Amino acid sequence: MDLIPLETIFAAVGSVFxxxxxxxxxxxxIIGFIFGASPGLTAxxxxxxxxxxxxxxxxxxxxxxxxxxxSAGYFAGSIxxxxxxxxxxxxNAATAVxxxxxxxxxxxxxxxxxxxxxxxxxxxxxxxxxxxxAPNLANFALxxxxxxxxxxxxxxxxxxxxxxxxxxxxGIIAASFGMFLGTVGIDDVGGMMRYSMGVPExxxxxxxxxxxxAFFAVAEMLQQASSKTGLGIAVAQTVHPIAKLPGIMMRHxxxxxxxxxxxxxxxxxxxxxxxxxxWIAYGQSGSAQAKDAEAGSIRGIIASESANNAVxxxxxxxxxxxxxxxxxxxxxxxxxxxxxxxDPGPFFIFENSDLFAQILVILxxxxxxxxxxxxxxxxxxxxxLDVPIRIQLPVIAVLCATGGxxxxxxxxxxxxxxxxxxxxxxxxxxxxxxxPIVIGLVLGPIIETNLRNGLTANDMDATVFVTRPISxxxxxxxxxxxxxxxxxxxxxx
Numbered sequence: 367m368d369l370i371p372l373e374t375i376f377a378a379v380g381s382v383f384x385x386x387x388x389x390x391x392x393x394x395x396i397i398g399f400i401f402g403a404s405p406g407l408t409a410x411x412x413x414x415x416x417x418x419x420x421x422x423x424x425x426x427x428x429x430x431x432x433x434x435x436x437s438a439g440y441f442a443g444s445i446x447x448x449x450x451x452x453x454x455x456x457x458n459a460a461t462a463v464x465x466x467x468x469x470x471x472x473x474x475x476x477x478x479x480x481x482x483x484x485x486x487x488x489x490x491x492x493x494x495x496x497x498x499x500a501p502n503l504a505n506f507a508l509x510x511x512x513x514x515x516x517x518x519x520x521x522x523x524x525x526x527x528x529x530x531x532x533x534x535x536x537g538i539i540a541a542s543f544g545m546f547l548g549t550v551g552i553d554d555v556g557g558m559m560r561y562s563m564g565v566p567e568x569x570x571x572x573x574x575x576x577x578x579x580a581f582f583a584v585a586e587m588l589q590q591a592s593s594k595t596g597l598g599i600a601v602a603q604t605v606h607p608i609a610k611l612p613g614i615m616m617r618h619x620x621x622x623x624x625x626x627x628x629x630x631x632x633x634x635x636x637x638x639x640x641x642x643x644x645w646i647a648y649g650q651s652g653s654a655q656a657k658d659a660e661a662g663s664i665r666g667i668i669a670s671e672s673a674n675n676a677v678x679x680x681x682x683x684x685x686x687x688x689x690x691x692x693x694x695x696x697x698x699x700x701x702x703x704x705x706x707x708x709d710p711g712p713f714f715i716f717e718n719s720d721l722f723a724q725i726l727v728i729l730x731x732x733x734x735x736x737x738x739x740x741x742x743x744x745x746x747x748x749x750x751l752d753v754p755i756r757i758q759l760p761v762i763a764v765l766c767a768t769g770g771x772x773x774x775x776x777x778x779x780x781x782x783x784x785x786x787x788x789x790x791x792x793x794x795x796x797x798x799x800x801x802p803i804v805i806g807l808v809l810g811p812i813i814e815t816n817l818r819n820g821l822t823a824n825d826m827d828a829t830v831f832v833t834r835p836i837s838x839x840x841x842x843x844x845x846x847x848x849x850x851x852x853x854x855x856x857x858x859x
Contacts, residue, residue, distance in 0.1 A: 370497065370715075370723055378723035382731060387430050391728060394434020395735040401435065402442025405579055405769030408455040409439020410694040417702045425706050425721060429728050432702050436695050437732035440640060440675050441485040441740065444667075448477045449750055450762050452583035452769075456574050456808070457640030457677070460648040460670035462582050463801050467662030469603075474748035476606040480664055481671045482740035483611055484622060488672035489733040491626035492633065492679025496686075497726050500715060503680070504687035507634045512819035513830055517840035518635070519813040522646045523805065524847055537802045540793065544806020545813075547572045554811065555818045567778045574641075576770045576782040577807055581800045583766050584787025587759055589794050603748040608741060614664065621651055621665060622672050629673035633680020639693035640674035641808050647673030679729065686714050686722065 381387070394416075401412035412435040420428035443454025448465035461481060468477040495503065510518075523541065550561045551571030562568040615622060625647040632643040651669035681692030682699075689711035691697035703710045708718065715722045751758075766787075770779040790800060824830040832838045 370719055370726075374719050374723045375727070377720060378727045381426060382430075382724060382727045387426050387728075388731065390427050390430035391434045391731050392735055394431040394436075395438040395732055395739060397431075398435040398438025398736075399442045399739065402439035403445045403454050404772075405446060405452050405454055405575070405583070405765060407769070407772055408443070408575070409436055410698060412439055413695050413698045413702075417698055417705070420702055420705055425708075426724060426728075428702055428706060429725055432699060433725065433728045434732045434735070436699070437489060437675075437678055437729060438736045438739075439695075440489075440678055441482065441671070441736055444481040444485070444671055445478065445747060446765075447582075448474060448481065448667075449747060450583060450758070450765075451586045452762065452766065453578050455640075456578055457644050457674040458670075459578050459582065459641065459804050460644040460674075460801070461667055463648070464662040464664070464666035466582075466586070468664070468667075469662075469748070469751060471662060472602055472604050473606065473662070474603050474751055475744055476664070477662070477667055478744045478747060479606060479608065479611055479741065480614065480667045482737055482744065483615055484625075484668045484671040485675040485740070486733050486737035487615070487622055488626045488629055488674070488676035489678050489736070490730065491623070491672075492630040492676040493726055493729045493733070494679075495630050496679040496682055496729075500683050500687050503630075503634050503683045506631075507636070507684055508688075509836060510635055511834075512816040512823060513834050514836045514840070515635075515637075516813060516816035516820050517831065517837040517844075518632075518638075518642075519809045519816060521840045521844055522642055522649070522809050523813065524649060524844055536798045540798045540800070541802035541806040543793075544803035544808075545810030546806075547577070547803075548807050548810030549814070554815045555822075567776070571811070572786075572807065573773065573779055573782060574807065575773055576779045577786055578804060579766050579769055580783045580786035581790040581803055583762060584783060585790030585794050585800060587762055587766075588787065588791040590755060591759055592791075603751055605745065615668075618665065618668050621668055624650065625669040625672040626676045629676025630680040632673075633677035633692055634683040636684055636690050636692055637812075639681070640677040642812075643677050644670040644674040645805055645808070675733075682725070682729075685710055686725070688712060689714075 382391075397412055397416065398409060401407045402409055413432050416431055416435060420431065439455070440457060443458035444461045444465065445454065447453040447458045447462035448469050451462050451466040453459040453462050465477045465481065468474065548571065550568055552558070552569055553560055559569065628647045628650065629640070629643040632638045632646065633640075647669040648666055651663075651665045677693065681696045684690040684692045685696045685699065689700075689709070691700055700710060708714070708721065753761075766783055767780050770783045771777065773779050790803070793803070794800065820830065821828065830837075832841060
């Protein structure tokens with residue numbers, strides 16, 4: 367606490383805990399819920415739209431509104447992920463794997479409640495890490511080069527073993543298909559056009575959000591429509607007492623802490639973000655190997671939601687210590703800070719410790735509001751599933767098309783959703799899991815680009831990947847994880 371004196375923290379609490387500021391935080395959280403829960407409208411979009419509105423307002427008001435959207439937006443994407451298998455943002459895709467299964471078993475209340483509490487814990491943990499060890503964490507992030515990013519991407523890819531269900535071969539095939547989709551567009555290293563088939567809109571690659579909507583929502587929707595029982599009455603939902611949540615979280619305390627650490631550390635690495643954090647944490651949770659995996663494991667929800675929300679504080683570390691955005695939202699926040707006449711750089715914390723303390727307090731309050739509103743709404747949201755599926759499916763189809771169109775106001779994304787949705791349905795019919803496709807699409811470009819950059823920067827010497835400490839450690843963990851998975855499968859066989 368030498369960095370921020372206690373009196374500075376208390377002064378920040380006094381400046382934030384005023385009715386107008388609290389109302390601005392509350393308004394930001396509500397806006398974050400709306401943008402986060404709407405497929406295609408992410409927290410980044412909400413912060414980007416709200417940033418111009420902060421001209422002429424005080425620093426406290428600007429940060430209250432924007433950080434409220436930031437905090438709530440990362441969680442709110444889990445709501446449609448659980449209810450209709452449509453992640454509100456890429457960072458909530460891992461939540462859909464188990465959350466939707468629980469909802470289909472009548473446990474949407476439990477799934478949303480766990481997501482809320484895990485999100486709050488992950489956010490609080492990362493904010494505490496930001497407060498105590500921001501400079502040290504920034505120095506850790508500076509040690510990452512293309513070599514370390516390649517190892518991290520490869521480490522994330524072992525999540526295929528965790529989400530491939532009963533057939534690792536099918537999981538590998540699905541992940542390979544996702545990695546192939548990731549090669550579409552302009553090659554980041556060589557600048558060559560690949561597999562775009564002459565379509566100008568594909569120069570930037572397959573858009574991630576439409577792909578998520580297609581592989582999760584549309585594929586499931588087509589599967590339900592083709593099922594003989596798919597158009598029947600929706601599953602009755604049960605109410606889960608909130609008093610049992612602390613006990614569940616205590617039993618999974620180590621998973622909660624480990625996933626929060628994972629999210630925080632990945633959040634400080636520029637260019638990563640909640641998507642990679644949630645998948646890595648999900649893979650570490652062992653959710654797919656749990657006894658309740660087929661019906662939906664609560665471990666997957668706890669891991670993915672605590673990790674993706676821990677990114678909020680982690681991504682602010684490079685922004686406030688180095689002036690480098692950790693993810694897309696913090697890139698927009700740079701503009702908001704510049705509007706306030708503040709240069710987020712190496713001297714920001716030391717020269718503006720009072721403003722830094724206010725950011726911390728606002729983030730804590732926003733996380734608290736997110737938990738309160740999320741738990742208050744958990745009884746109402748599952749009632750959407752009481753609507754018969756024959757009515758749900760057309761509504762979901764319209765939401766999917768609207769979400770795709772909202773990304774760039776172009777019908778192209780709607781076409782991408784339709785085409786990839788049909789492909790996803792074919793994969794589902796042949797027993798291939800959807801999650802590895804998304805993992806491959808997210809991590810494929812990261813692995814390829816950093817592998818080529820790492821080799822080029824080191825005169826094509828591949829030994830650099832095992833001689834640099836962080837990279838060697840990650841690769842060693844990959845080998846040990848694969849060996850452990852192989853031995854466990856042999857024992858079960």
